[in-house]
Amino acid sequence: MSDTDSPPRLQTDQQTWVRAAIQTLADAGLDGVKVETLARQLGVTKGSFYWHFKDRRALLDAMLEHWRDGRIDDIRGRTQAAPGEEIAQLLHVIDTYSLVRNRRGMQVELAVRDWARHDAAARATLDAVDAVRLECTATLFRAAGRSADEAANRSLLLYAYVFGLGMMDSERDTPRPAETRAFIANLITGG
DSSP, X not given: OOTTOOOOOOOOOHHHHHHHHXXXXXXXXXXXXXXXXXXXXXXXXXXXXXXXXXXXXXXXXXXXXXXXXXHHHHHHXXXXXOTTOHHHHHHHHHHHHHHOOOHHHHHHHHHHHHHHTTOHHHHHHHHHHHHHHHHHHHHHHHHTTOOHHHHHHHHXXXXXXXXXXXXXXXXXXXXXXXXXXXXXXXXXXXX
């Protein structure tokens, strides 16, 4: 590089901004998601932000869309089952979500839930994700022969268990004994 060449500028796309903002949301809450702070963290100028977003609200909307799409894709992928395998798939879903300690994912989830307490767009996004999550598991319960009401109730119980457990264990990362997990999973599935 000659004396007249300047160092190459970092290229930052819209998804890089969104991912950085979501990480900041998890660490510092919504108030921590600031354009200037993110630009500094990414090593770019605020001009890069305005190349991709009209304003902070556009970034927030992109964050919600990214989070929503990821969560919906995840649950839809995990709740696919061949006919006759619905209960086995539900048990797998329960095991997956109760064994895996995705501390960062839970921090993001809790931050979005907190955000939804004060923001209509975040509330609508959260409600959409919750509805899909509940419907995906309820569909498996119905396919396994449960009535619509029972399927909805068991789906809610499954959801409350895996998310409640994730929140309880977020700090100590202590797995539950296999017998306890199996007992609870059998209560939820009726197995």
